[in-house]
Amino acid sequence: MSKIILTGDRPTGKLHVGHYVGSLKRRVELQNSGEFDKIFIMIADAQALTDNADNPEKVRQNIIEVALDYMACGLDPKKSTLFIQSQIPELCELSFYYMNLVTVSRLQRNPTVKSEIQMRNFEASIRVGFFTYPISQAADITAFKATTVPVGEDQMPMIEQTREIVHKFNSVYGETLIEPQILLPDNQACLRLPGIDGKSKMSKSLGNCIYLSEESDDIRKKVMSMFTDPGHLRVEDPGKLEGNTVFTYLDAFCKEEQFERYLPEYKNLDELKAHYQRGGLGDVKVKKFLNNVLQEELEPIRNRRKELQKDIPYVYEVLKKGSEEAREVAAQTLSEVRAAMKIDYFSDEELIRAQSLKYSE
DSSP states (O other): OOOEEEEEEOOSSOOBHHHIIIIIHHHHHHHHHSOOSEEEEEEOHHHHTTTTTTOHHHHHHHHHHHHHHHHHHTOOTTTSEEEEGGGOTHHHHHHHHHGGGOOHHHHHHOHHHHHHHHHTTOSSSOOHHHHTHHHHHHHHHHHTTOSEEEOOGGGHHHHHHHHHHHHHHHHHHOSOSOOOEEEOOSSGGGSSOOOTTSOSSOOTTTTOOOBTTOOHHHHHHHHHTOOOOTTOOSTTSOOOOTTOHHHHHHHHHOOTHHHHHHOTTOSSHHHHHHHHHHSOOOHHHHHHHHHHHHHHHHHHHHHHHHHHGGGHHHHHHHHHHHHHHHHHHHHHHHHHHHHHTTOOTTTOHHHHHHHHHHHHO
């Protein structure tokens, strides 16, 4: 069986470092590993419209922002298929068929849906499209016969629901769909990177993100304003690591060799942590080190993005070709689904022949 990846992001804004460490960096590594036969990277604009239906221009404008971030980070159109979700109408039809396999109560129990509803204050008036997006996501994954879905920890319930839909479909209609496996970040700190204010979720609306495309001065200012240990008031005070955003980011980003370049008095992060915990190490010094670490990681991405911005028609052409290729694959899966469900009336020659015999007797 072919090894296939499907993953993507909603185009509601530029991508930030949470996206990068949560899945984007890993996607590039997987793309370049040679282990996978096909990699599909989706810009999920249709899903973004489930809670932005009254502001389609926001979604429209951010298509190019996400595409630029993808390619700047190293996603290569020659190795991965980059496409736009809404340009694959077969996904809507698959979603419609899968709706018959899922109950309302099961959707209500989905932890990701519950938390998203609460975060957006949708409890009293949730839109059907948003409520059913786990089903839409199942259509996305199965349309491309994805065997692997690299996502953050918060998406685990969504993948589990996809697996349930696949199992239900195959048990009712016969073995047709592929059951995907989730691939989580291998760095524990990358499972869910907090915002710079220490809040658990990084969000544009909260203003607590560091974007991949930000200029170096803006990154530095944000790093220096980061939430640390509120009890670490003086340099000599012992500091806590738990809930300390600066150290969470260091866990996610820093490499041992960077200490020799930027903080040679320490051999590694463990030594830095130990000093902070026993006291005698100020937050400013640690933040300056983190700034150097982030600048080293993000500068090449920012520079590649600026080069890509010089030829926007090329980026749209990449998305157009990718969408055409993706649609061919989704159409084949839909054809197989229709056949399994016995609704392929015009291509089922056996059905036509049997009905002809029935009425010729």
